[in-house]
Amino acid sequence: MTAFAIGVDLGGTNLRIAAVDTSGKILEKITTGTEVSRGRDRVIDDLCAAVRTLSLKYGPTGQLQGIGVGVPGIIDMRTGMLRESPNLPGWEDYPVRDEIQRRLNSAVILENDANAAALGEKWLGAGADVNDMCMLTLGTGVGGGLVLEGRIWHGMLGMAAEIGHINIEADGPPCGCGSRGCLEQYASAQAVKRMATEAVARGEAPELARAMSGDPEFGAKIIYQLACQGDGPAQKIFDRAGWALGLGLAALINTLNLPMFVIGGGVASAWSAFAPVMFETARSYSYIYRVTAPPEAASQSSRNPDSKREKYTVITQAVLGSDAGLIGAARLPMIAK
Amino acid sequence: MTAFAIGVDLGGTNLRIAAVDTSGKILEKITTGTEVSRGRDRVIDDLCAAVRTLSLKYGPTGQLQGIGVGVPGIIDMRTGMLRESPNLPGWEDYPVRDEIQRRLNSAVILENDANAAALGEKWLGAGADVNDMCMLTLGTGVGGGLVLEGRIWHGMLGMAAEIGHINIEADGPPCGCGSRGCLEQYASAQAVKRMATEAVARGEAPELARAMSGDPEFGAKIIYQLACQGDGPAQKIFDRAGWALGLGLAALINTLNLPMFVIGGGVASAWSAFAPVMFETARSYSYIYRVTAPPEAASQSSRNPDSKREKYTVITQAVLGSDAGLIGAARLPMIAK
Numbered sequence: 001m002t003a004f005a006i007g008v009d010l011g012g013t014n015l016r017i018a019a020v021d022t023s024g025k026i027l028e029k030i031t032t033g034t035e036v037s038r039g040r041d042r043v044i045d046d047l048c049a050a051v052r053t054l055s056l057k058y059g060p061t062g063q064l065q066g067i068g069v070g071v072p073g074i075i076d077m078r079t080g081m082l083r084e085s086p087n088l089p090g091w092e093d094y095p096v097r098d099e100i101q102r103r104l105n106s107a108v109i110l111e112n113d114a115n116a117a118a119l120g121e122k123w124l125g126a127g128a129d130v131n132d133m134c135m136l137t138l139g140t141g142v143g144g145g146l147v148l149e150g151r152i153w154h155g156m157l158g159m160a161a162e163i164g165h166i167n168i169e170a171d172g173p174p175c176g177c178g179s180r181g182c183l184e185q186y187a188s189a190q191a192v193k194r195m196a197t198e199a200v201a202r203g204e205a206p207e208l209a210r211a212m213s214g215d216p217e218f219g220a221k222i223i224y225q226l227a228c229q230g231d232g233p234a235q236k237i238f239d240r241a242g243w244a245l246g247l248g249l250a251a252l253i254n255t256l257n258l259p260m261f262v263i264g265g266g267v268a269s270a271w272s273a274f275a276p277v278m279f280e281t282a283r284s285y286s287y288i289y290r291v292t293a294p295p296e297a298a299s300q301s302s303r304n305p306d307s308k309r310e311k312y313t314v315i316t317q318a319v320l321g322s323d324a325g326l327i328g329a330a331r332l333p334m335i336a337k
Numbered sequence: 338m339t340a341f342a343i344g345v346d347l348g349g350t351n352l353r354i355a356a357v358d359t360s361g362k363i364l365e366k367i368t369t370g371t372e373v374s375r376g377r378d379r380v381i382d383d384l385c386a387a388v389r390t391l392s393l394k395y396g397p398t399g400q401l402q403g404i405g406v407g408v409p410g411i412i413d414m415r416t417g418m419l420r421e422s423p424n425l426p427g428w429e430d431y432p433v434r435d436e437i438q439r440r441l442n443s444a445v446i447l448e449n450d451a452n453a454a455a456l457g458e459k460w461l462g463a464g465a466d467v468n469d470m471c472m473l474t475l476g477t478g479v480g481g482g483l484v485l486e487g488r489i490w491h492g493m494l495g496m497a498a499e500i501g502h503i504n505i506e507a508d509g510p511p512c513g514c515g516s517r518g519c520l521e522q523y524a525s526a527q528a529v530k531r532m533a534t535e536a537v538a539r540g541e542a543p544e545l546a547r548a549m550s551g552d553p554e555f556g557a558k559i560i561y562q563l564a565c566q567g568d569g570p571a572q573k574i575f576d577r578a579g580w581a582l583g584l585g586l587a588a589l590i591n592t593l594n595l596p597m598f599v600i601g602g603g604v605a606s607a608w609s610a611f612a613p614v615m616f617e618t619a620r621s622y623s624y625i626y627r628v629t630a631p632p633e634a635a636s637q638s639s640r641n642p643d644s645k646r647e648k649y650t651v652i653t654q655a656v657l658g659s660d661a662g663l664i665g666a667a668r669l670p671m672i673a674k
Contacts, residue, residue, distance in 0.1 A: 165623070165624060168507075178627070255592060257499075
């Protein structure tokens with residue numbers, strides 16, 4: 001009889017639910033559109049229906065250890081409510097946790113989606129060999145998750161690791177959070193697209209202009225392709241993203257002296273375009289990184305053999321892809337006290 | 338029979354050694370000039386002689402729990418050596434811990450001085466009611482200490498909480514650490530003095546020029562007095578220090594969501610001059626601070642009655658003054674595992 005848990009990744013675009021066994025194997029995964037437009041009650045209905053389906057299917061042969069739900073936005077852990085969630089408009093101050101618990105008649109663990117992703121990478125991904133790590137998820141926005149001594153660091157209200165809102169430039173572009181110059185405004189998919197639009201508007205980027213006009217799906221992926229083909233203006237955008245990431249990482253290294261920083265999310269696929277400036281900038285702004293950075297080759301690999309000995313500060317790509325948050329959400333009930 | 342420990346605060350200017358009992362009472366304090374110029378061996382000799390004096394005096398009536406030593410600079414906890422210490426020139430890569438242990442024939446706990454100060458404030462000062470806190474010490478430089486779940490957070494090598502080197506402006510003034518625009522270049526005593534000198538050189542600050550020419554001791558204290566007397570250029574310097582502190586605090590709040598940030602060190606005495614802009618800037622650059630800042634009056638008081646409930650993010654002055662590091666150093670052996 002296999003013990004398993006159910007993890008939910010409730011995003012602004014997709015709702016994904018998986019049964020994951022205690023070895024980390026995904027037994028089954030259900031993916032639906034979130035259909036945010038149909039209202040939060042409908043989304044919660046779909047979510048609970050999928051949880052019930054998996055629970056009924058795997059319950060007879062396994063022990064359900066619990067249900068973990070990752071949601072985007074700032075959660076108040078005391079109340080189980082979202083305080084701020086740009087990707088789930090209208091969900092602020094909606095009792096997400098209580099509504100799910102009421103319908104399922106079962107306890108659920110609510111967690112910020114980037115925290116869940118960090119826990120997933122810690123369990124089965126890039127951070128499997130370390131106890132302390134930080135993960136940055138470069139998606140629509142920039143999420144962060146901190147794992148200290150093997151557990152998610154929540155801070156006093158569960159709002160910790162809002163790394164996407166570390167300031168990079170005091171007079172930088174306005175951010176949805178109400179501040180300016182947040183890391184998210186340089187290193188998210190939206191920011192990459194915005195910088196491309198700005199470069200096109202300034203008449204500085206003919207290739208980007210051409211790509212933009214012909215494609216309704218124009219975004220970070222196409223800009224990355226242009227950068228790979230040697231387009232200067234496209235590369236400049238990723239240099240800027242890398243610069244901002246380097247500054248943010250330097251602040252984190254100086255504050256926490258962690259052995260590992262993991263970069264995931266869709267924009268992390270553009271690693272080859274932003275990583276060189278990111279490493280260079282982290283070196284420039286962190287004495288600690290300068291004295292603890294691994295030899296050049298190791299810093300590029302996804303696993304570092306020396307990371308176990310915690311001698312180096314490793315900055316590396318995530319390895320679980322888009323499943324990190326789902327796997328981390330399922331992990332939550334497995335390690336709950 | 339009282340249990341006690343011996344704490345040492347080894348600074349660039351003063352060497353202080355105290356016997357502290359387990360209730361936090363300072364039984365006796367020995368203060369000497371560090372006389373760095375006479376060489377590190379001489380300083381260590383003086384240090385060990387004072388430890389022996391206190392040990393012989395209080396040993397017969399008390400149980401010596403151990404010896405803790407706070408030193409300025411970045412320590413490698415594995416080796417007990419200083420990696421970087423601008424205030425103790427020539428001490429880099431000197432085996433401080435081993436040299437003290439050898440002479441005393443006894444184990445000592447070596448700790449960064451700002452970490453020790455944070456532990457002191459956690460034990461008996463502003464942080465006594467919380468489990469998690471961060472302390473910034475605004476002295477010659479800017480030191481930092483992180484206490485998480487009641488213990489100093491060291492990170493992988495003991496280099497954590499180098500908060501004075503969080504970047505404020507990517508193109509800011511060069512810093513002794515090799516980077517630019519570090520918090521230390523805005524909010525330390527040296528930075529305040531440098532900004533005054535720059536304002537005088539630009540011909541923008543007649544009162545500061547007058548004070549500077551007549552006083553070899555010209556520094557942060559006199560600049561603060563001028564600010565208190567309404568001198569605009571002097572106030573502008575503390576506004577800039579407050580702005581940088583607010584940006585640094587916002588990054589820390591966004592990363593760690595801690596209930597308490599304690600500001601100590603000599604420059605903290607200029608609280609009334611820098612705090613207003615500091616609070617305003619922290620609000621501007623941290624959504625989390627905006628939703629968790631205590632009511633106006635409470636944020637100004639040195640103890641917040643609600644801090645026990647960990648509902649608010651309290652930013653407050655240290656209460657132990659220059660003894661924080663000494664008391665924290667003595668605390669180290671008391672809580673060692």
